[in-house]
Amino acid sequence: MTHAPDYFVRQVDGIGVVIDVRPDALVKPAHEDVFDATAKLCASVGWSYQLLAELKSLYDANLRWIAGYRHTCAAKRRRIRIHQ
16 A cells, blocks of 8 residues: 655644645545554654545645755754644
8 A cells, every 4th residue: 555645734833734635525435444554654653644535725835935944955843733
């Protein structure tokens, strides 16, 4: 089984959050098994896992902005707050 989540966020308190974004209409039974396995793996290392169907526009904009920092050119440690 292979799976690449959509986002990884490290909160101010240091806890990691793995996020998958899938509209409910696109989630098939086989995907549910993958999402369950991802949630269990995240829990085993002390991270949380979120499966989001639809994002609020501000939250979506924040996640897309943060996603730009996942590349090696932005490897400096930064503190980022998500406004909800």
